[in-house]
Amino acid sequence: MNFRLIAFDSLGVRSMATAVETNNLRIFIDPGIALAPRRYGLPPHEKEVERMKELTKEIEKEAMDSDVIIITHYHYDHFDLGRKISLSIYDGKDILLKHPRENINRSQRVERAPLFLKSIRGLPRRLEFADGRKFEYGSTTIRFSKAVPHGTNTKLGYVIEVLIESEGERLLFSSDVEGPALDEQVNFIIKTDPHIAIIDGPMTYMLGFRYSMDSLKRSINNIGKLLDLASLELLVMDHHLCRELTFRDRLYPVSNKFKTAAEASGKNNNLLEARRRELYGR
Numbered sequence: 001m002n003f004r005l006i007a008f009d010s011l012g013v014r015s016m017a018t019a020v021e022t023n024n025l026r027i028f029i030d031p032g033i034a035l036a037p038r039r040y041g042l043p044p045h046e047k048e049v050e051r052m053k054e055l056t057k058e059i060e061k062e063a064m065d066s067d068v069i070i071i072t073h074y075h076y077d078h079f080d081l082g083r084k085i086s087l088s089i090y091d092g093k094d095i096l097l098k099h100p101r102e103n104i105n106r107s108q109r110v111e112r113a114p115l116f117l118k119s120i121r122g123l124p125r126r127l128e129f130a131d132g133r134k135f136e137y138g139s140t141t142i143r144f145s146k147a148v149p150h151g152t153n154t155k156l157g158y159v160i161e162v163l164i165e166s167e168g169e170r171l172l173f174s175s176d177v178e179g180p181a182l183d184e185q186v187n188f189i190i191k192t193d194p195h196i197a198i199i200d201g202p203m204t205y206m207l208g209f210r211y212s213m214d215s216l217k218r219s220i221n222n223i224g225k226l227l228d229l230a231s232l233e234l235l236v237m238d239h240h241l242c243r244e245l246t247f248r249d250r251l252y253p254v255s256n257k258f259k260t261a262a263e264a265s266g267k268n269n270n271l272l273e274a275r276r277r278e279l280y281g282r
Contacts, residue, residue: 001020001021001022001164001166001196002021003019003020003196004019004020004062006058006059006062007033007056007059008260009240009261009273010238010242010261010262010269010270010271011051011055011262011265012048012051012270012273013033013035013048013051013052013055013077014077014273015055015059016029016078016198016200016238016239017029017030017032017062018173018198019062020164020171022140022164022166022167023139023166025067025068026066027066027068027070027142028062028069028089029070029072030070030071030078030079030175031060032075032076032077032078032080032085033052033055033077033084034076034077035048035273036243036273039276040276040282042276042277042280045272045279045280047272048272048273048276048279051272060085060089063085067093067137068095068096068137069089069090069093069094069095070095070097070162071096071116072097072098072160072162073098073104073108073157073159073160073175074108074112074113074157075112075157075176078175079112081115081116087119087120090120090124091124092123092125093123093124094125094126095120095124095126095128096130096142097127097130098113098130098159099129102131102147103131104147105155105157105158107157108157130142131145131146131147131160132144132147139166140164140165142164143163144162144163145160145188147160148160148184148185150176150177150178151177151211152178152181152182152211156176159175159176159177161173161174161175161185161188162175163188163192170196171194171195171197172189172194172196172197172198172199173198174189174197174198176200177200178202178203178211178215178240179202179215179222180200181202181215181216186222186225186226189226190225190226190229193232194229194232195233195234196232196233197234197236198236198261199226199235200237201239202215202216202220202241203243204240204241204251205244205274207250216250220252220253220254234264235257235259236258236259236260236261237260238261242269242274243271243273244271244274245274
């Protein structure tokens, strides 16, 4: 099984766009990309905008070549309505997605999910709501968790976690768990015992505001449980975690036991959002 971490916060944008290839199937998870509209009171810097353009092209290229596209929830850094990424990526594909009406917050249920389904009408070969289900494609199996909270506040809605298994290899994609701080978020990961886990890390840049110290402590404890899994070979942790420069300082004693998406791809971290003040010379 091969995977490519295409667009992540450690690569300069808000995203968790990931491509996975097994011996018989090409899968793309969450073809979305975004920038923080305001950070430190500043709009996106031109370097962020340019980076988003670069990675949008890579998302389109990889997604066009996929057989299956997965949408874990309806936030614009995880899916797109054709404003940045061409809707042609969905043409002739199997689309496995978060249920648009169940376990979902109002903005996603009333606005975003219906708009997305309308925008891709007639394009997919197959469209299935994936919450809690299993799909088999020859030697490749794709399993989904039941809907779990987006972070610790259900006002942001729910996401579905993904496990891809092929020829004895297992890759786990957590989507936006912001930790994981909750048992219901970490239980699916522990149960599936992956070899590779791609996790949305704690939202430390909002510590004391939208993310509590208690949530951080619980996240660190759960990350420790993941690191103890018998099969785990690589833990990639990114997304919300990589929105401040000192993210590793927050995570003792697991600080050096994971890689960011950039590091796992052999690249340097490029935390453009966290550096926005610096980019503007402030």
